[in-house]
Every structure is written in structure tokens, then in C-alpha cells.
Amino acid sequence: xxxxxxLIEKREELKRRLAVGEYKTLVDIxxxxxxxxxxxxxxxxxxxxxxxxxxxxxxxVISVSNIATGRNLxxxxxxxxxxxxxxxxxxxxxxxxxxxxxxxSIRGIFTLWRDDILDATDSITSLEEFExxxxxxxxxxxxxxxxxxxxxxxGLNLMTITPLPDVYTSYGWIFSIVITAFLIxxxxxxxxxxxxxxxxxxxxxxxxxxxxxxxxxxxSELVSLLSGKFSYFLYFVAVFAAVSTLISAWGGFxxxxxxxxxxxxxxxxxxxxxxxxTSLSSVIRRAKWKTLNExxxxxxxxxxxxxxxxxxxxxxxKRLMDYHDRVKATRDSALDFRTYLSFINSxxxxxxxxxxxxxxxxxxxxxxxx
Numbered sequence: 573x574x575x576x577x578x579l580i581e582k583r584e585e586l587k588r589r590l591a592v593g594e595y596k597t598l599v600d601i602x603x604x605x606x607x608x609x610x611x612x613x614x615x616x617x618x619x620x621x622x623x624x625x626x627x628x629x630x631x632x633v634i635s636v637s638n639i640a641t642g643r644n645l646x647x648x649x650x651x652x653x654x655x656x657x658x659x660x661x662x663x664x665x666x667x668x669x670x671x672x673x674x675x676x677s678i679r680g681i682f683t684l685w686r687d688d689i690l691d692a693t694d695s696i697t698s699l700e701e702f703e704x705x706x707x708x709x710x711x712x713x714x715x716x717x718x719x720x721x722x723x724x725x726x727g728l729n730l731m732t733i734t735p736l737p738d739v740y741t742s743y744g745w746i747f748s749i750v751i752t753a754f755l756i757x758x759x760x761x762x763x764x765x766x767x768x769x770x771x772x773x774x775x776x777x778x779x780x781x782x783x784x785x786x787x788x789x790x791x792s793e794l795v796s797l798l799s800g801k802f803s804y805f806l807y808f809v810a811v812f813a814a815v816s817t818l819i820s821a822w823g824g825f826x827x828x829x830x831x832x833x834x835x836x837x838x839x840x841x842x843x844x845x846x847x848x849x850t851s852l853s854s855v856i857r858r859a860k861w862k863t864l865n866e867x868x869x870x871x872x873x874x875x876x877x878x879x880x881x882x883x884x885x886x887x888x889x890k891r892l893m894d895y896h897d898r899v900k901a902t903r904d905s906a907l908d909f910r911t912y913l914s915f916i917n918s919x920x921x922x923x924x925x926x927x928x929x930x931x932x933x934x935x936x937x938x939x940x941x942x
Contacts, residue, residue: 582699583690586706590686595706598715599675599762626672630665633755662819664756670812671763677805678709678766681773684801692794695781705776709769715762722761723754770805774847778854787895789859790903795852799906802848803914809844810918813837814925821926837922845915853905860899867896 589595596604606629607620685702693699708714777798784792817837871892874885 579694579696579699582696583693586699586703587686587690590682595682595710596712597675597678597710597766598712598719599671599766600679601712603672603675622672622676626669629672630668633664633668633759634661636755659819659822663816666812666815666819667756667759667763670808671759671766673808674763674766674770677808678769681770681801682706684797688794688797689782692783693781694783698780698782701776701779705769705773708772709766715765718765719758719762722764723758726753726757726760728753771844771847774802774844774851777851780855781858782855784856784859786859786863787899788902789856789863790906792859795856795906798852798855799848799911802844802852803911806841806844806848806914806918810841810921813841814921817922817925818928821928838919841918841922845918849905849907849911856906857904860902860904863899864896867892867899871896 603622603625607625610620610625610628611617690699690702693702782794784794789795871889874889874892877885
């Protein structure tokens with residue numbers, strides 16, 4: 573009884589904290605500050621839409637990068653060319669927008685757990701696992717340290733691998749490279765932190781105890797909700813990879829086919845898919861064996877009475893064994909045709925982007941001229 577009471581109290585406490593917005597990521601704090609700053613200048617009382625905040629943030633970062641060069645946009649395009657300048661700015665916009673979208677997806681996980689998963693969580697250990705994940709995800713000090721450190725390290729790395737022709741070796745250009753590399757690397761590092769938090773949640777899911785539909789755990793609504801959330805994240809990574817590939821190819825600074833497509837695109841997508849499905853399978857099997865063990869315990873209880881001459885006793889054992897076999901025959905995973913189709917589509921997106929961005933090379937490879 574005390575365990576049940578502690579479990580209920582823990583659930584309600586977590587739900588209360590999530591409902592009042594106690595858990596905030598570093599991106600939440602930054603976007604809220606940026607929103608207040610804009611509203612202070614515009615004298616607007618209502619919060620701005622998230623898409624508008626993201627658009628303004630992109631414009632601010634691009635403007636700072638251009639101002640740092642000491643040249644206006646027209647001069648920059650004249651010096652470096654229209655396509656490279658647009659491609660770099662589009663990649664910057666993609667990185668910033670992806671960070672905001674990923675952060676909103678994390679907020680969606682908070683809502684999913686608050687409204688559905690917490691009530692179905694069947695152990696204090698699972699609740700503590702999720703609470704630890706919340707604290708790590710919303711540890712803004714650690715996130716800030718990773719963002720700044722990653723910004724410095726990645727910025728220096730970008731500077732070392734970026735060739736600087738003689739025309740670019742002025743102090744203004746070098747300063748621009750430093751500022752731009754640092755700003756964009758900060759957004760990339762902040763993105764990677766939240767990305768790893770999502771991966772960590774998926775990895776920890778295999779230890780969760782959830783109340784699922786006893787007769788067929790894989791057909792539970794919660795499994796469908798979790799599978800949908802994980803599939804959305806898989807598509808998000810695939811779309812991000814596809815758009816990055818397309819812009820990089822269009823801008824003329826795309827890496828080689830094998831490294832870009834296999835190492836940096838397909839392998840993460842495959843790893844995320846496998847991790848998601850194995851975690852869901854562990855949750856389903858745990859719930860399934862709970863039902864099987866209960867059925868077995870009831871059969872053993874009836875068998876212990878040794879009243880085998882009674883027809884009602886034999887019928888009860890037969891019904892329990894039929895139920896046991898039916899449950900045992902159900903699927904141990906959330907994999908179905910839609911899941912496989914979603915996975916295949918997520919792999920095809922980067923490939924199609926590569927083909928579209930390098931159509932001339934692909935046609936030459938097949939012996940045709942464009």
C-alpha cells in the first residue's frame with residue numbers, strides 16, 4: 573500500500589511540475605528572453621509567435637555576420653558570388669530553425685509524458701529515470717557550457733579547414749570568419765545537446781515499466797503514441813539531412829558521396845531507428861511477460877488445489893492456457909508495414925537530395941550527358 577501511495581504521489585508531483593512549466597531548457601530561456609527584448613522595443617504586450625521569433629533570430633545572426641565583414645550584402649555577393657553567399661545563409665537559417673524545432677519537439681515530449689505516459693508508468697524507478705532525464709535536459713548551466721565550448725572548438729575547427737585565398741586575408745574577413753563560425757557553432761552545439769537528450773530518452777526507454785493492453789501490449793495506444801513520436805524525430809533528422817545535402821550541393825561545397833551520404837546521413841538514421849524499435853520492444857515484452865506470469869500464477873494456484881476431477885476446474889485451466897497462448901503469440905515489437913515504410917522513406921530523402929543536387933554527376937555516372 574505504501575509503495576502504491578508513493579508511486580501515485582511521485583506521478584502527481586511530476587505532472588504538477590510539468591504543468592506549471594518548472595522544467596525549461598536553455599533554448600526556452602533564450603527564446604523567452606529574445607521575445608521579451610523584441611516586445612520591449614515594439615511595445616507589444618502579447619508574446620510573439622514562435623515562427624516570427626525564429627525568423628527575427630535568423631535575420632539578427634545573418635546581419636551580425638555581414639556587419640562583421642565591414643561590407644554590405646551587395647559587396648559581399650560581388651566578392652564571393654551570389655550562390656555561395658545564399659547557400660551559407662540558408663545553412664545558417666537551417667541550423668537555427670532546426671534548433672527551435674527540436675526544442676519544440678522536446679516540449680512535446682514533456683506534454684506527452686504529462687498527459688499520457690506518467691499515468692501509465694508502473695514503477696517508481698521508471699518515474700525516477702524520467703525525472704533524471706528531465707533534470708539533465710533542463711540543466712541550462714551544462715547546456716550553456718556545452719554550447720560555448722562547442723562554439724569555440726567547432727569555430728576554430730571551421731577556421732582551420734576553410735581555405736582562405738589571398739583576397740580573404742584582410743583583418744575584416746578574418747574577424748568575420750571568427751564571429752560567424754562562433755555564432756553558428758554555438759547553435760550547432762546547442763542542437764547537438766538536445767539531439768543527444770532525445771537519444772538518451774530513447775535508450776532509457778527499454779527499462780520503463782508501462783501499463784499496456786494486457787491481451788496484446790503491442791496494440792496499446794501508448795505504444796502507438798511513442799512510436800509516432802519517435803517516427804517524427806526520425807523524419808526530422810532525415811529532412812534536416814536532406815535539406816543540408818541539397819543546399820551544400822547547390823552551394824558547391826559538398827563533401828564526397830560516400831562520406832556525406834553514408835557516414836553523416838544514413839548511419840545516424842539507421843542507428844536512431846534501431847534504438848527506438850529495440851526500446852519499444854523491451855517495453856512491450858516486459859508488459860507481455862507480466863500478463864503471462866499472472867496467467868501462469870493462476871494456473872499454478874488452480875493446479876495446487878488438485879481438484880482435477882472437477883470439470884469446472886479443468887475448463888478454467890483450459891481457458892487460462894488459451895489466454896496464455898494468445899498473449900504469447902502477439903507481436904513483441906511495434907514494427908509494422910507503416911513503420912518499415914517510414915524508415916525507408918527517411919533513408920530515401922537524403923539520397924534524393926543528393927541526386928537532385930548532383931544531377932550532372934549522376935547522369936555522367938550512368939553514361940548520359942545532362
